[in-house]
Amino acid sequence: MPPKKKLSGAQFKQIREEKKAAAVKNSGNIQQFFTRKLPSTQTAQSQSEDENDELNREQNMEVQCNDTLSETDSSNQHRVGQEEDSIEINFNNxxxxxxxxxxxxxxxxxxxxxxxxxxxxxxxxxxxxxxxxxxxxxxxxxxxxxxxxxxxxxxxxxxxxxxxxxxxxxxxxxxxxxxxxxxxxxxxxxxxxxxxxxxxxxxxxxxxxxxxxGGFIDDHLLKEFDKERAKWRHILKVILDAIFHCVKNNDALRGSSEVIGRPDCGKFLNTIELISHYDATIKKHIETHNKGTISYFSPAIQNELINLAAQQVQSHIISDIKAAKYFSILFDCTTDISHKEQMVQIIRYVKIENKKCTIEESFITFINTEEKTGEGLSGEILDKLRKDGLDIANVRGQSYDNGANMAGKYKA
Incomplete structure (x- = not known):
């Protein structure tokens, strides 16, 4: 057998280039395992994938039906998604x-x-x-x-x-x-x-x-949310009733202690304690209440509830005055226990209800004032009537204290 001929350097170089070209050519094939592109001629394969996609969509829709209520409304909503209380939906479009x-x-x-x-x-x-x-x-x-x-x-x-x-x-x-x-x-x-x-x-x-x-997965969770919401609404209703009871009797709400059961806790907390003897929800709320948790018994909450109730009462009275159109104004200045000058706003008007006319004299609010002159007091009165949405042109009677001031005798 003749000895094997040794390849020249040019031949080795050609073989290396061929191997390199083959490697580059084959490297594109591996990409097909990651990004698959179907030619338009492969109709049968496309149809098969379309059927699989359709099956997946149907399965996804079943999951959608079962999971629709999985997201709860954290801002009370209705009930219409989270924005259903503020966005009007046209159900016919x-x-x-x-x-x-x-x-x-x-x-x-x-x-x-x-x-x-x-x-x-x-x-x-x-x-x-x-x-x-x-x-x-x-x-x-x-x-x-x-x-x-x-x-x-x-x-x-x-x-x-x-x-x-x-x-x-x-x-x-x-x-x-x-x-x-x-x-x-x-x-x-x-x-x-x-x-x-x-x-x-x-x-x-x-x-x-x-x-x-009630066949959804999170129905039990939603029922627990409803129970918790109903509990807190009941607690707030009892607290409001206790506040209104003290207000109607012109009683001070707070005492020197904020602990329910102590003799000096005040009439409001004593009233809550009395109600707890006949209300299991309030009793449990008091027993499980710890310092730092929500109780709605604090003085800040009492003042906030009183202010909210006052706003509703004022709004109702102003609506009756606007319905009557014509009214009389009564303003009187007095000094409170902290030596702050306060002006009382009272309005008289005719109220027609159930075909019966009655003359109403309603207290609106106290106005903190630092004015002493007639010009300054009249400016505050006009500003307050403007804020209430009442037209000064509809005033048919006026009554004031500090007559000399209101007459303009003292301007400075």
């Missing part, structure tokens, strides 16, 4: 709806506003929607109301209520509005009998049943 977990619950609780109470529908392209499409005639002659169908008067279009809430394909004409009245006959029955519509309708009914029967 699905284009303005926000689709999320909390909103779906709200829409199903409200139910679709079909728009079947309109007497005459508008004309579009020489055609109009007719009310008969809200009723489906079955093969046996039975008539069934299409309660899932929504006619939006604002957009003059039809929408499908369950598909809006549970359909993943947001490009459907029944989610964006259908108003081709000329071809409504084939499109409406075709959509009604479609697999996606039936699936979404079943999801809506299942969701609705769970709302009524």
């Amino acid at each position: 699905p284009k303005t709806w926000k689709i999320d977990k909390n909103s779906i619950k709200l829409y199903i609780e409200q139910g679709p506003i079909n728009g079947d109470d309109i007497s005459v529908y508008p004309v579009t392209n020489n055609r109009r929607f007719e009310k008969k499409w809200f009723t489906r005639t079955m093969t046996n002659g039975e008539k069934v109301h299409r309660n899932w169908l929504i006619y939006c008067e604002q957009l003059d279009s039809l929408f499908c209520f369950p598909c809006i809430l549970f359909n993943d394909d947001r490009s459907s004409i029944w989610l964006n509005g259908f108003n081709d009245w000329q071809h409504l006959n084939p499109y409406l029955p075709r959509h009604e009998n479609s697999t996606s519509h039936r699936s979404n309708y079943i999801k809506m009914k299942t969701f609705e049943k769970k709302l009524k029967c």
Whole structure:
């Protein structure tokens, strides 16, 4: 056998370049395991993946139905998502709806506003929607109301209520509005009998049943929240009743101690203790109350509740005065125990209720003043009437103390 010929340097260089080119060429194949791109010609494979995506979407919607109530409203809400107490929702215009977990619950609780109470529908392209499409005639002659169908008067279009809430394909004409009245006959029955519509309708009914029967995972948690909310509302109601009892009898609320049960704790806390003998919720609240926890028994809370109640009373009185239109004003200055000058505001007016007229003389508030001159006092009176929304032109009588000052005798 002849000896093996040794390769030249050029040949070694060529072999290295070929190996390098092969390595670069094969390195692209590994990327296919991470980023997979399908050619447009692979129709069968695309359809298979579409079916898998559809199955995943259906499974996700089932999870969505079971988890819709998992997020609780931390700011009391209603009850309409967290912003339902401040945002007005048009339940007849699905284009303005926000689709999320909390909103779906709200829409199903409200139910679709079909728009079947309109007497005459508008004309579009020489055609109009007719009310008969809200009723489906079955093969046996039975008539069934299409309660899932929504006619939006604002957009003059039809929408499908369950598909809006549970359909993943947001490009459907029944989610964006259908108003081709000329071809409504084939499109409406075709959509009604479609697999996606039936699936979404079943999801809506299942969701609705769970709302009524309490079949969600976090129903027990929500019930605990409701119990806690009811407990604190009951406690606040008892505290308000105790405050009103002391106020009606013109009693001082506080004593020298803030510990319930001590002789010097004051009439308010003594009243709370008396109520606890007959109210198990208040008794438990007192027994479990520790220093640093919320009790609503503190003087700051008492003053806040009194101020809130005073604002409601003042608002009611001002409303009666505005309804009467004409009124008389009475202002009197006096010095309190801390030697601060206070001006009392009293208004007289005629109140008509149940066809009976009565003359009311209502105390409004105390006005802290440092003015002594007629000009200064009159300015404060006008400012207070302006804040109350009362027109000085409707004043029909005036009464003041410090007559010399109000007459303008002392201006400085």
